[in-house]
Amino acid sequence: MPFVVPRSAELPPADWAAYAMTTLGVLPLVWRRRAPVTVLVAILLLGGVYRLALDGPGQPLPYAGLISFYTVALLCPARVRMAVGALAVLVVALSVGWSTGTARELLFTFFVSAAAYALGRLQHTRQAYTAAVEDRAEQLERANRIEAEQAAARERARIAREMHDVLSHAVSIMIVQAEAGPVAVRRAPERAEAAFDAIAETGRDAMAQLRTMLGVLRTDGASPRRPQPGIEELAELLDRVRGSGLEVSYERTGAVRALPAALGATVHRVVQEALTNVVKHAGAERVAVTLEYGAGTLAVTVTDDGRGPRGGPGAGPGGGHGLIGIRERAAAHGGTARSGPAPGGRGFELRVSLVTSRQGVGN
Structure with missing residues (x-):
């Protein structure tokens, strides 16, 4: 401010030593999250040295001390906060008594220090709440992912059963008919034609059912779909089995x-x-x-x-x-x-x- 607004004539001029000391009093804030208590003590000591050794541009700026006190309230456990709070009360009382000794300055200093502490605790609560919400969201995402993987595994097992049933049934009927074909050709040619028709019909039905199941796996919606065979289709199933010679x-x-x-x-x-x-x-x-x-x-x-x-x-x-x-x-x-x-x-x-x-x- 002395570079912008001239100081009063009765005040000593600000020199570079005073500005250097003020800057040095802010520098410890770089490490405030790693060692909040140590940084607070260092800033208080530097402020005391400033008052004792230099008569610079007014009293030292209190913002560095307030920020470090806020950081202690934000990061330190309760026992450390209580000890630092007791130390802060003592330092404030000594500093005000050394400076003006008025009740007005004492109450104001206590007020801004308590506000810095309260903001630190509020920020701690907000961060804890945010962390809890993020953790809950992560757990929900993990649960959804596990549920999706389990659903995919169940669906793979279902499709595997469906394909096994379709292929196993169709191939078995076709094998039985094909093995009976040569015998029928020699003994009853008219039955051979029926056997080959049964093989063709079974193959076509198996292909249709496979196309239906594979169509479910398509994501473009281009594959036509039809309902799975139910009880109404049992008659057709039994007719195909009868074609193999089984009553x-x-x-x-x-x-x-x-x-x-x-x-x-x-x-x-x-x-x-x-x-x-x-x-x-x-x-x-x-x-x-x-x-x-x-x-x-x-x-x-x-x-x-x-x-x-x-x-x-x-x-x-x-x-x-x-x-x-x-x-x-x-x-x-x-x-x-x-x-x-x-x-x-x-x-x-x-x-x-x-x-x-x-x-x-x-x-």
Whole structure:
């Protein structure tokens, strides 16, 4: 200010030593966050040296001391703050008594010092709140990411089951028909043509279902989609299996009613997987498919007269992956799957119980 507004004539002129000391009193603020208490003590000592050694441009500027006191309130623990506060009261009292000794200056100095302390504590609270909000947002983002990864894993497992069921069923039927083709050509040429037609129809149906599933994975929305096969498509499925030479019966009992699309798709896939394994492993001549509609439940039973547990509907390459997939589908609808020898000891039986409503859960 002496360079802008001339000093009073009765005051001594400001010299470069006074300006250098004032600047030196501000320099410790560079380290205020690393050592707030040490910086505060250094600034107070420099202010005392200024008053004792120099008679510069008025009293030393108090801003450096207030900023360092604010930093102590912001960063230091409670015990340190209490000690520094007691020291500040003593220093303020001595400084005012040395300067003017008036109550007005004493109250003003205490007021600005308390304001600096209060601002430091408010800033500490604001930073703590901001850190808590950021931490909560980070945890929420992490939870959303984990949930998305789990959903993606579930979806991959579902698609894998769907592709396994479609390909396994189609290839099994085609193999059976292809193996029977040469025999039919020699013994009953008219049956050979039907076998080749069945191979072509099975292949076309498998390709259509695969295109539907792969279309779900497309993100451009260009691929046409259609609902997954449900109970209404069981008749077509059974006809294809009959084309392999297996005698298939189909029966529905109880109060037959419409089912949700997801549940109908599960029933279709369960029956498809069971029949596929009968064709591949059971060596059966007859298989019976029964749907039993209960109060809030639906039971799907597939029974064959083949070689028994090692070759029945739950069998599959790799130690029973077919039955594992069926159990996963049943569990997704709150149901269970059990398998074992068919009644009478011959053949194999698979029974899957599915929940169709909340009432069924309580039962």
